Amino acid sequence: MNLNIDFMAHRHIATVLSVLFLIASVVAFAWLGVNRGLDFTGGVLIELAFEAPVDPVYVRTILAEDGYGNAVVQSLGSETEVQVRVPPVPGIDQSNLGNNIRASLVDGIGAADLRRSEFVGPTVGEELTEKGGLALLVALGMVLLYIMLRFTGKFALGAVVALMHDVVIVVGLFCMFGWTFNLAELAALLAVIGYSLNDTIVVSDRIRENFRTIRRRKPVEIINISLNQMLGRTLVTSLTTLLVLLALLIAGGEQISGFATALTIGVVIGTYSSIYVAANLLLMLNIQSEDLALPTKDANEGAV
Amino acid sequence: MPDNRVFGQNLFGTKAPADQPYRYPLWRYVIALGVLVIGILYALPNLYPPDHAVQIEVDNASIVIGTRFTAQARDLLEGEGIEVKRAALTQRGSQIHLFSEIDQVRAKDLLESRLNPVGMERQFIIALNLAPTTPQWLRDLGSKPMTLGLDLAGGIHFVLQVDMQSAITKQLNDEADKATSLLREANVRYIPSEDFVSEVDVHIPFADASRQAEAMTVLGSSYGPPNHIIEEVEWRGALAIRIALTQDRLNEIEDAAIEQNLTGLRNRVNEIGVAEPLVQRLGSSRIVIELPGVQDSSEAKRILDKFATLEFRLEASVTDRPSQIEVLPYEGVDVRLLKENIVTGDNVTDAQQARDPETSLPQVNMQFDSIGGERINRATAPNIGRRMGIIFIEQRPVVVNEVVNGERVERTKIETSRRLISVATIQGALSYNSRITGISVRDAQELAILLRAGALAAPMYFVEERTVGASLGDENIDRGMLAVVIGLALVAIFMIVYYKVFGVIADICLTMNMIVLIAVMSLLGATLTLPGIAGIVLTVGMAVDANVLIFSRIREELKRSPPATAIKNGYDRAFVTILDANITTLFVALILLAIGSGPVAGFAVTLSIGIVTSMFTSIFVSRGLVHLVYGNRAVRTVWI
Numbered sequence: 001m002n003l004n005i006d007f008m009a010h011r012h013i014a015t016v017l018s019v020l021f022l023i024a025s026v027v028a029f030a031w032l033g034v035n036r037g038l039d040f041t042g043g044v045l046i047e048l049a050f051e052a053p054v055d056p057v058y059v060r061t062i063l064a065e066d067g068y069g070n071a072v073v074q075s076l077g078s079e080t081e082v083q084v085r086v087p088p089v090p091g092i093d094q095s096n097l098g099n100n101i102r103a104s105l106v107d108g109i110g111a112a113d114l115r116r117s118e119f120v121g122p123t124v125g126e127e128l129t130e131k132g133g134l135a136l137l138v139a140l141g142m143v144l145l146y147i148m149l150r151f152t153g154k155f156a157l158g159a160v161v162a163l164m165h166d167v168v169i170v171v172g173l174f175c176m177f178g179w180t181f182n183l184a185e186l187a188a189l190l191a192v193i194g195y196s197l198n199d200t201i202v203v204s205d206r207i208r209e210n211f212r213t214i215r216r217r218k219p220v221e222i223i224n225i226s227l228n229q230m231l232g233r234t235l236v237t238s239l240t241t242l243l244v245l246l247a248l249l250i251a252g253g254e255q256i257s258g259f260a261t262a263l264t265i266g267v268v269i270g271t272y273s274s275i276y277v278a279a280n281l282l283l284m285l286n287i288q289s290e291d292l293a294l295p296t297k298d299a300n301e302g303a304v
Numbered sequence: 305m306p307d308n309r310v311f312g313q314n315l316f317g318t319k320a321p322a323d324q325p326y327r328y329p330l331w332r333y334v335i336a337l338g339v340l341v342i343g344i345l346y347a348l349p350n351l352y353p354p355d356h357a358v359q360i361e362v363d364n365a366s367i368v369i370g371t372r373f374t375a376q377a378r379d380l381l382e383g384e385g386i387e388v389k390r391a392a393l394t395q396r397g398s399q400i401h402l403f404s405e406i407d408q409v410r411a412k413d414l415l416e417s418r419l420n421p422v423g424m425e426r427q428f429i430i431a432l433n434l435a436p437t438t439p440q441w442l443r444d445l446g447s448k449p450m451t452l453g454l455d456l457a458g459g460i461h462f463v464l465q466v467d468m469q470s471a472i473t474k475q476l477n478d479e480a481d482k483a484t485s486l487l488r489e490a491n492v493r494y495i496p497s498e499d500f501v502s503e504v505d506v507h508i509p510f511a512d513a514s515r516q517a518e519a520m521t522v523l524g525s526s527y528g529p530p531n532h533i534i535e536e537v538e539w540r541g542a543l544a545i546r547i548a549l550t551q552d553r554l555n556e557i558e559d560a561a562i563e564q565n566l567t568g569l570r571n572r573v574n575e576i577g578v579a580e581p582l583v584q585r586l587g588s589s590r591i592v593i594e595l596p597g598v599q600d601s602s603e604a605k606r607i608l609d610k611f612a613t614l615e616f617r618l619e620a621s622v623t624d625r626p627s628q629i630e631v632l633p634y635e636g637v638d639v640r641l642l643k644e645n646i647v648t649g650d651n652v653t654d655a656q657q658a659r660d661p662e663t664s665l666p667q668v669n670m671q672f673d674s675i676g677g678e679r680i681n682r683a684t685a686p687n688i689g690r691r692m693g694i695i696f697i698e699q700r701p702v703v704v705n706e707v708v709n710g711e712r713v714e715r716t717k718i719e720t721s722r723r724l725i726s727v728a729t730i731q732g733a734l735s736y737n738s739r740i741t742g743i744s745v746r747d748a749q750e751l752a753i754l755l756r757a758g759a760l761a762a763p764m765y766f767v768e769e770r771t772v773g774a775s776l777g778d779e780n781i782d783r784g785m786l787a788v789v790i791g792l793a794l795v796a797i798f799m800i801v802y803y804k805v806f807g808v809i810a811d812i813c814l815t816m817n818m819i820v821l822i823a824v825m826s827l828l829g830a831t832l833t834l835p836g837i838a839g840i841v842l843t844v845g846m847a848v849d850a851n852v853l854i855f856s857r858i859r860e861e862l863k864r865s866p867p868a869t870a871i872k873n874g875y876d877r878a879f880v881t882i883l884d885a886n887i888t889t890l891f892v893a894l895i896l897l898a899i900g901s902g903p904v905a906g907f908a909v910t911l912s913i914g915i916v917t918s919m920f921t922s923i924f925v926s927r928g929l930v931h932l933v934y935g936n937r938a939v940r941t942v943w944i
Contacts (some may be wrong), residue, residue, distance in 0.1 A: 114771065116770070117770070139895045184907075187835060198849065233856040252784070
């Protein structure tokens with residue numbers, strides 16, 4: 001590829017776009033909130049496959065009659081499969097609820113194959129929410145530290161802001177569309193951090209190399225050259241990753257779809273952010289070649 | 305010259321001048337080939353699909369399971385029209401491989417009805433199992449397939465919370481009993497009370513300061529560091545001695561409680577009859593139980609959930625003080641029993657459900673350990689003709705709503721029900737063997753199981769339960785495999801189209817990476833889950849990144865250098881970038897591993913291993929392959 005796109009010319013548009021997206025995400029988060037799944041809220045979920053198609057409305061009636069009025073009933077892929085969810089009810093031990101609901105539906109409708117059944121106690125859910133948030137923070141902190149050691153503070157800041165940008169927007173989109181956020185989606189979010197980081201580091205690495213080898217050019221130009229050099233690679237890697245995610249979305253089934261969706265969005269945004277957010281921030285921080293000058297020979301002895 | 309040295313040395317390049325034809329050392333090919341061969345050997349067992357099998361183990365039967373037994377079981381099944389694939393003798397018993405899941409369930413029911421006659425103590429444990437079909441020559445190499453997680457194999461996952469406060473309270477009660485009896489022996493009078501024990505400490509009040517001081521000298525020798533804190537305090541307007549447990553001692557109690565509960569649960573899980581159960585501590589106060597192949601959680605819970613024990617006590621005599629007596633109803637009549645236990649269920653080593661040979665009424669035969677046997681003998685020998693009561697204590701968790709500081713909070717409380725199940729006149733001195741009569745068949749059956757399974761140090765309640773049906777498990781495997789195949793195919797085609805000859809090399813490396821990844825996971829005994837498969841798929845997409853980095857660098861270098869130099873520089877200069885990028889991704893994967901249990905951990909494990917193996921294949925192996933194609937000749941054009 002022999003590209004010479006002036007990425008940095010559009011950087012102000014990109015800044016506005018990113019800020020708008022971030023604001024929208026924060027608003028969605030504050031206003032709509034995350035649709036936390038069973039893993040985080042606690043409660044009961046049960047999926048049954050009946051021998052003949054069943055009407056969710058009928059299922060709801062039966063459950064209401066048997067005293068499970070707060071149950072949410074939903075048809076899954078095929079019409080014979082039904083998912084029943086019961087939110088946690090304070091003061092009631094729900095550990096046997098799944099079995100009771102199953103018995104009630106088998107009585108009312110007919111034999112059913114148990115696909116899956118889950119019960120998560122309220123304390124477990126709360127703990128996971130805490131642990132999950134902590135994990136995100138620890139991940140960002142460690143990344144910051146590593147890049148500060150391997151690069152410089154300005155690169156570290158650029159990388160971490162890019163990561164936060166990605167995470168906030170992915171979570172924001174989950175809020176906007178009301179997609180369920182479970183443990184698997186949290187794992188996807190952390191994988192997005194890993195992926196976006198990978199991209200950002202590769203670009204930063206080249207920017208650093210070019211700052212050292214190319215003289216008498218303005219930082220904007222050097223960053224543009226670096227981005228153009230890496231564009232082919234960035235796009236190819238994003239493409240191969242998107243290809244396998246596509247495979248997961250097509251073949252993986254309902255249980256993995258949330259995970260694959262979160263990652264797909266993350267990869268797209270991660271690719272964008274490694275071009276526009278991380279590099280853009282370097283310019284805003286007024287990066288100079290002195291920041292990256294090779295240490296003198298003496299200082300380099302024994303160092304990394 | 306870019307700094308391509310890491311930790312002072314260039315790991316993958318050499319210092320050969322760029323204009324000379326570069327020779328790739330032979331030992332590198334040997335290593336690459338060696339890794340490939342070992343990888344194939346250890347990944348291979350995963351290609352043999354497991355059989356639906358039934359496993360038979362001895363429970364109470366005196367028969368030793370041998371080849372004859374196995375052959376008979378096979379004949380029985382074939383006689384009923386169930387085709388048997390293979391019947392083998394394993395370390396644990398017989399394993400009968402069948403052709404389908406339907407046959408498996410039928411075979412289990414058949415064997416159950418033949419081997420465990422109704423009304424008798426269970427003779428054999430018959431469990432459903434997915435048996436690996438790894439050929440012998442691979443098993444000789446220690447090669448075995450990955451274990452499938454519950455979301456792929458089907459089964460139940462439980463998490464239990466151990467109620468630590470109750471273990472601590474139990475300990476404090478013991479301390480209070482011990483302290484007051486020490487004081488009585490030394491004739492130091494304390495003010496009797498019903499509630500010496502609070503949630504954290506014990507208070508013993510005294511009428512005046514001299515008694516308090518006296519008590520302090522009596523108790524001082526038995527209580528103190530490192531296990532206790534003992535001090536003189538004022539308590540509810542009286543002078544008192546406060547005894548509390550030190551943090552070290554509290555930790556010890558918690559550890560002991562968890563350990564004892566684990567042992568108890570393992571025994572109970574064995575009662576359920578599962579081929580390969582897992583019972584493991586999770587964090588400081590939780591226990592995780594996994595029962596592969598089990599579908600009915602209510603049945604499993606009925607056995608796991610019940611926490612019962614027994615207390616054996618003498619009936620109170622007229623001379624006993626009211627504070628030592630507990631009154632319990634029995635068949636409509638109040639019975640006065642001493643509060644002091646002779647023995648408890650803890651001292652029972654074995655219990656069998658049986659029937660009285662004369663009256664044919666249900667009963668439980670018990671055996672005590674040496675302490676229990678001695679105690680019951682000492683208590684009953686001088687008391688022939690006096691009555692003894694047996695209290696059945698059952699505990700179950702109840703969630704209660706409470707208002708604390710104006711906020712509604714939930715608390716799981718343990719509800720204890722105590723029932724006097726037997727009051728009988730002592731006919732003769734009892735010893736190590738004893739029996740309980742006067743209970744229903746169902747109670748006898750459960751009591752026997754619960755006594756055998758051992759008492760639990762602290763009550764537990766379920767905080768998480770996940771069941772995956774067998775049909776969904778199978779579907780998850782199929783879908784996961786399909787996703788891997790489609791993902792691999794799409795990436796492979798793309799790489800060939802985009803990088804031509806180098807694309808073929810990248811594909812070879814990718815394939816090798818999959819083999820090595822699966823081999824490492826099998827060797828480590830890692831569990832494959834659905835998110836784990838997602839991790840493998842993602843690895844496929846991301847593993848080519850290293851090759852993409854190298855190849856795009858080579859393309860750049862080709863613009864200013866001859867092919868041989870371009871290839872060399874491409875590999876050398878891309879290396880640092882690859883290392884940096886992968887190390888940071890590895891960080892994130894390790895954080896995932898640290899926070900995650902279950903699905904997240906499965907994903908993190910495959911991702912971490914995938915990162916390491918992909919570094920090896922896409923740098924070390926691909927460089928070898930590139931040199932095999934372009935290395936030893938004058939190259940004019942490179943297909944990239």
